[in-house]
Amino acid sequence: xxxxxxxxxxxxxxxxxxxxxxxxxxxxxxxxxxxxxxxxxxxxxxxxxxxxxxxxxxxxxxxxxxxxxxxxxxxxxxxxxxxxxxxxxxxxxxxxxxxxxxxxxxxxxxxxxxxxxxxxxxxxxxxxxxxxxxxxxxxxxxxxxxxxxxxxxxxxxxxxxxxxxxxxxxxxxxxxxxxxxxxxxxxxxxxxxxxxxxxxxxxxxxxxxxxxxxxxxxxxxxxxxxxxxxxxxxxxxxxxxxxxxxxxxxxxx
Amino acid sequence: xxxxxxxxxxxxxxxxxxxxxxxxxxxxxxxxxxxxxxxxxxxxxxxxxxxxxxxxxxxxxxxxxxxxxxxxxxxxxxxxxxxxxxxxxxxxxxxxxxxxxxxxxxxxxxxxxxxxxxxxxxxxxxxxxxxxxxxxxxxxxxxxxxxxxxxxxxxxxxxxxxxxxxxxxxxxxxxxxxxxxxxxxxxxxxxxxxxxxxxxxxxxxxxxxxxxxxxxxxxxxxxxxxxxxxxxxxxxxxxxxxxxxxxxxxxxxxxxxxxxxxxxxxxxxxxxxxxxxxxxxxxxxxxxxxxxxxxxxxxxxxxxxxxxxxxxxxxxxxxxxxxxxxxxxxxxx
Amino acid sequence: xxxxxxxxxxxxxxxxxxxxxxxxxxxxxxxxxxxxxxxxxxxxxxxxxxxxxxxxxxxxxxxxxxxxxxxxxxxxxxxxxxxxxxxxxxxxxxxxxxxxxxxxxxxxxxxxxxxxxxxxxxxxxxxxxxxxxxxxxxxxxxxxxxxxxxxxxxxxxxxxxxxxxxxxxxxxxxxxxxxxxxxxxxxxxxxxxxxxxxxxxxxxxxxxxxxxxxxxxxxxxxxxxxxxxxxxxxxxxxxxxxxxxxxxxxxxxxxxxxxxxxxxxxxxxx
Numbered sequence: 092x093x094x095x096x097x098x099x100x101x102x103x104x105x106x107x108x109x110x111x112x113x114x115x116x117x118x119x120x121x122x123x124x125x126x127x128x129x130x131x132x133x134x135x136x137x138x139x140x141x142x143x144x145x146x147x148x149x150x151x152x153x154x155x156x157x158x159x160x161x162x163x164x165x166x167x168x169x170x171x172x173x174x175x176x177x178x179x180x181x182x183x184x185x186x187x188x189x190x191x192x193x194x195x196x197x198x199x200x201x202x203x204x205x206x207x208x209x210x211x212x213x214x215x216x217x218x219x220x221x222x223x224x225x226x227x228x229x230x231x232x233x234x235x236x237x238x239x240x241x242x243x244x245x246x247x248x249x250x251x252x253x254x255x256x257x258x259x260x261x262x263x264x265x266x267x268x269x270x271x272x273x274x275x276x277x278x279x280x281x282x283x284x285x286x287x288x289x290x291x292x293x294x295x296x297x298x299x300x301x302x303x304x305x306x307x308x309x310x311x312x313x314x315x316x317x318x319x320x321x322x323x324x325x326x327x328x329x330x331x332x333x334x335x336x337x338x339x340x341x342x343x344x
Numbered sequence: 345x346x347x348x349x350x351x352x353x354x355x356x357x358x359x360x361x362x363x364x365x366x367x368x369x370x371x372x373x374x375x376x377x378x379x380x381x382x383x384x385x386x387x388x389x390x391x392x393x394x395x396x397x398x399x400x401x402x403x404x405x406x407x408x409x410x411x412x413x414x415x416x417x418x419x420x421x422x423x424x425x426x427x428x429x430x431x432x433x434x435x436x437x438x439x440x441x442x443x444x445x446x447x448x449x450x451x452x453x454x455x456x457x458x459x460x461x462x463x464x465x466x467x468x469x470x471x472x473x474x475x476x477x478x479x480x481x482x483x484x485x486x487x488x489x490x491x492x493x494x495x496x497x498x499x500x501x502x503x504x505x506x507x508x509x510x511x512x513x514x515x516x517x518x519x520x521x522x523x524x525x526x527x528x529x530x531x532x533x534x535x536x537x538x539x540x541x542x543x544x545x546x547x548x549x550x551x552x553x554x555x556x557x558x559x560x561x562x563x564x565x566x567x568x569x570x571x572x573x574x575x576x577x578x579x580x581x582x583x584x585x586x587x588x589x590x591x592x593x594x595x596x597x598x599x600x601x602x603x604x605x606x607x608x609x610x611x612x613x614x615x616x617x618x619x620x621x622x623x624x625x626x627x628x629x630x631x632x633x634x635x636x637x638x639x640x641x642x643x644x645x646x647x648x649x650x651x652x653x654x655x656x657x658x659x660x661x662x663x664x665x666x667x668x669x670x671x672x673x674x675x676x677x
Numbered sequence: 678x679x680x681x682x683x684x685x686x687x688x689x690x691x692x693x694x695x696x697x698x699x700x701x702x703x704x705x706x707x708x709x710x711x712x713x714x715x716x717x718x719x720x721x722x723x724x725x726x727x728x729x730x731x732x733x734x735x736x737x738x739x740x741x742x743x744x745x746x747x748x749x750x751x752x753x754x755x756x757x758x759x760x761x762x763x764x765x766x767x768x769x770x771x772x773x774x775x776x777x778x779x780x781x782x783x784x785x786x787x788x789x790x791x792x793x794x795x796x797x798x799x800x801x802x803x804x805x806x807x808x809x810x811x812x813x814x815x816x817x818x819x820x821x822x823x824x825x826x827x828x829x830x831x832x833x834x835x836x837x838x839x840x841x842x843x844x845x846x847x848x849x850x851x852x853x854x855x856x857x858x859x860x861x862x863x864x865x866x867x868x869x870x871x872x873x874x875x876x877x878x879x880x881x882x883x884x885x886x887x888x889x890x891x892x893x894x895x896x897x898x899x900x901x902x903x904x905x906x907x908x909x910x911x912x913x914x915x916x917x918x919x920x921x922x923x924x925x926x927x928x929x930x931x932x933x934x935x936x937x938x939x940x941x942x943x944x945x946x947x
Contacts, residue, residue, distance in 0.1 A: 146892050167898060175896050182889040185385070187817045187841050194906060199898030204907040227692055229844040247897060348763050349807075350800035354718045372829050381901030382891050384831060388838020389846075389887040395839065396846040397876060399681040400854060401866030413876075422880075434836040438843065441811045441819065442691055443684070444759050444804040449717045512725050512796060513766055514773040514789060541873030542880060550881055648779075651939025652729040659732075663739040670743070 095119040095155075096251050096279045097143065102152030104138055104303075112138040113303045116152070120251070125280040127290040127311060130300035131325035136283040137178075139300070140253055143281070145169050157250055171200065174249030178256040180240035184228035189220070189239050192228065196247040214246040215239075218272060234265030238272070252278045258286045287315055287329040299324050346439070346454050347503060349447030353510040359582045360506070361452030366578045367460065368433055370570075371426040383427055390423060391431045395438065402538055413538050414531075416462030417471065417492050421543060421554065425463040432459035453506050460575070461498040466491040484544055489536035496532035500524045681854075685847050690751055691808070695815025701745040706818035707825050708915035712737075712922045713810045719926045720802050725792040726778065730933040731799070737922060738805045745813045752812070756804045760797070767796040816840050821908055834903035838890070846883065853879060 097120040104113040113135045120126055128136050141147045143154060145161045154161045157172045177183040186192040193214055197207045215221040218238040223231065231239060237257065244252065257273065258266045270292050273280070282294060290297055290311050297311040301324045307314050314320065321328050349357070375383065394415035402412065415435065419428035433455045439445040446454040474487035504520050507513055513520070546553055695702075701709070716737055723731050742749060774789030811819065820833050857867060857875060867875055891899075928934075 141892070144896055146895065167900075170896055170898060173896075175893075177889065177893055179889070181845055182886060183893045185388075185838060185841055185890050185894065187820075187837055191817065191906075195894075195899075196897035198904040198906065199900065199902075201904070207906060225696060227696075228841070230689075230692075243897065346762070348759065348800060349717055349721055349803035350763050350796050351766060352721060354722050357718075357721070368832065369829075372831060375831070381899065384835055384901070384903075385838060385891040385894060386884065386887040387835045389842050389883055389890060391835065391839030392842035392846045393880060393883040395843050396681070396850040397879065399684060399847070400850060400876065402872055403866035403868060422884075430832060430835065431839070434832070434839045437836060438816075438840055440807065441816070442688055442808075444755055444807050447717070447803050448714065448807050448810075449721060449803075507766065512792070514770045514792070515766070516773075537869070538872050538876065541869075542876045545873035545877030546880060549877065553881070553884055647939035647943050648729040648933075648936050649939070650943050651935030651937065652732045654938055654942065655729075655732045655935040656735060659736045659739050662736065663743045666740065666743045670746075 095121050096124075096157060097281070098155045099143075100153050102142060102149040102154060104142060104147060104149050111303055113142070113149070116303075116305055118298060118305065118308060120279055120281060122279060123277065124296060125282065125294040127294035127297040128281060128283040128300060129285070129287065129290070129297060129324075129326060130306075134300040134324075135303040136300060137255065138303075140175065140255055140281070140283055143253065144173055144175055171247060172250045173253055174244030174247055174251070175253045176237075176240050176244050176255065176257060178259055180236035181228070183240040183243060184236060187227055188224070189215070189226050189228065189231070189242075190224040192239065193224075193243045193246045196243065200247075210246045210248070211242075214242040217245055218242045232265070233261055234268060237261060237265070237269060241272075250278065252276060252280045254280065254282045254284075256284055256286075257282065258284065258289055287326075288331050290315065291329070291331065299326070301325070346436075346446030347450035347457070347506060349449045351507050351510060351512050352450050352453065353512070354449070356506050356510045357449040357452060359452075359579055360456055361449070362582045363575055363578045364433065364452040364455045364460075366574055367464075368430060368455075370574060371429050374426045375430070383423070387423060387427050387431045387434075390419060391435050394419060394431070395435050402534060413535050414458055414462070414492075414496065416459050417467060417488065417495060417535070418539050418542065420463040420467035421471070421539070425467055428467070429455075429459045429463040432463065453502070457499040457502045457506075461502070462492070462495040464572070465498065466495040470494060479547065481544060484547070485537075485540040488540035488543065489533065492536035492539055493529060493532035496528045496535065497525060500528040681847055681851055685844065685851075687751075687755065688844060691812050692815065694745075694747060694812040695818075697746065699745045699813070701741055701813045704813075704918055705909060705911045705915040706814050706822035708911060708919050709810060709814050710819070710822045711919055713806055715923050715926055716806055717803055719930050720799055720806075722930065723795070723799070725795055726788060728791060728795050728798065729935040729939075730929070731795065731802070733929045733934045734802055734926070736925070738802065738809055741809050741813065745809075747809065747812055752805060752808050755808055756801055759804050760800060763796060763800040767793050770796070821905070824905055825908055830903040830905075833905075842886075845886075846879075849879065849882070 097118075099119070100117050102113060102116045103111070105111045116139065118126075128139065130136055138147065142149055143156070143161070145163075145166050148161075148163075156169050159165045159168055159172075161169055184192050186195060190211060193211045194207050197210050202210070211224070212221060215224055218241050220235055220238045220242065223235060223239070228236065228239065241254075241257075254273070257269060261269060266286075266289075270289055273282075273293055280293070282290070284290065294311055296309065297307075297314050298305055299307040299314060299320070306324050307317075307320055315329055316332050318328050394413070398412050398415060400412070416428065416432050419431050422428070423431060436446060436451060436454050436458065440448050440451050440454070471487045471491040474483055474490070477483065501521070501524075504517070504524050508515075508517060508520065515523070543554065716734070720731065720734055741747075742752075770792045771787060771789035774787060774792070776788045777785045778788045778791050779786050814822075816837070820837050823833050823836075824830070853875065854867070857871070861868065
């Protein structure tokens, strides 16, 4: 058995309409590691996440999760291991109460109702919204929705967490709260995002995608500060690093 | 066009409920045959779409008036007839529960009127037949137009029949028909145009949505004949049994005013009558104001009026007292 | 149901009420559903020329509204919106049936008017009671009751999904129509030319959303089966609730209680 949590070997994916979304992608995720995946719109981030969960299958190459190859047969096991929090919590919270939503996964794995309740309460406590358990999803604020969506993933007791744009559409305070929450998790994580400042807080390693290919894979602090690389990938050096240069630049004008 | 509970009798409501349940069960069976778990979320979200889309105002050029879509035909086109029918059923259930738009007992009537004719009659026999010859814009508009007009005509005809069978209205059949059908002709034309424009747009931008249901066709003619036969048999059977029960039990379901106006019970029950009359002399606060010499008709109406008024007063004051009592209890806590 | 923002408010209100806690809310949803259905059947089974005998039925909504602390005005507003539809058909009765039925002093009421009033009362009672059911139970619990009645899981899940996404899609429709209105200089509604594209775009977004919802269900082990939690069982108070009201309804249906009361009080007996 491999010691990697996720292992992707030379994966290529072409959509039915002929659009090549990913080209020869290889990377590994080891225990206790967190990877940030960044790239301009359409670089292939979302496609990559869908492949990891076996929602799409690569045209070429293989993926394994926790030592298991991702195939149609192993899907139930794969999806027990990986928890994916969607970009839009409204897509993830499809039941009529927060409780039922968080319980949806455990119930599908036929746990008895006492165990389900234990897991739901535990997951809601972790994200700090136990008091909202009977609330309807549409009555939650953006931050609460995000927390509920993450709880619905945690209740499955996943080994790996995958988050798609977790800070999307959050106000600054909710965003900070979420980042603090995520930093308390010990799971290996993959976070696809445009929020580059968040990566400094959460991921020591970053992968940059451009047009379906890996442009760089290395330490977050190195990559994000590399102005040539960032510009080449249609990205921008985060303000938190470029502050001084910006000031001087503006000053010179 | 949604039937209200107040306009039907239990027999009509019950019959339509059982027919709806029959068709829904059959549809679920049919759906499971080509098991497609993807369809459940699609049905759910599509139901919400139609629910919301029904509230969009479509203005008719040059007239200043506007219309809405019903949704049955559109659902059948996107989801196929079986899933379309089930989705329509859940839309109408939510409308009945949250908006009292159509009642709970008349829900069966409404599901048949708005879901059955569109999904199981006009979609397969008109819309599909016309478009099976190949897609052209003209064919699409003709198909959608005819299908939704006929669907709505059948639906409103059903409303007429259900209301008349319930006997709550004095309107004669012909005038009721004249009242309902032309209005629904206009509604049908608008709906047809909206459905055709939407399908046309989707055909040109994302045709696979529609092709999927077209290819995935369990729509053998036999299936539909079966459904029709099921509907007719269930309706005839339950309707027949229920109305027999009603007519053999005049005291059961179909009571008339005269039988329950009070006289019979009072006359029939000797001991009760005596107790009541002694009670009456003790409690009557209007003993001299009796209409003993006038016609019984007037006096009983008067008694009914007084009694009815007092009943309402009694009921409302019970509510009021309960409220006071609850408040005090809360304060004590 | 024309104004979409109002419809949204209505759903939110009923939803919020359904979450309240009261003796009525605490009853088993199945018990409430059962009593509501018996109530409705009994109400509409009264003959069309019956008024006085119907009145004791008012007790049920009155008691439930009081016990559950429901606000009366918003519920009544809903009734007023539905009423015109029923008036539309009912109003023909007084116009067509002039046979005198009862006379009180100078006023003579025809069969037509009596049946019209009777229909109005029935409408009021049935609408209020249906709304009370959802306002004291909530959609999630209604779904639970349906499962208990052996309604197929697939239908229940689909019903819940529709209910869940109504608010999401209504908001989307509000945004879309507002964006349209802002750029269409005061034209009311959607112009013919844009019917297809406006509704079509919405539809395509809806289908994409359904795809994402499906994906998210799959990620959490969905295999076409809908697994609900264990359902609470009916307890003594639920049975008492059902028994009491059913008995009351049957008695009301069998004896014209107001007429009895009136007969006693006015001293008029045949």
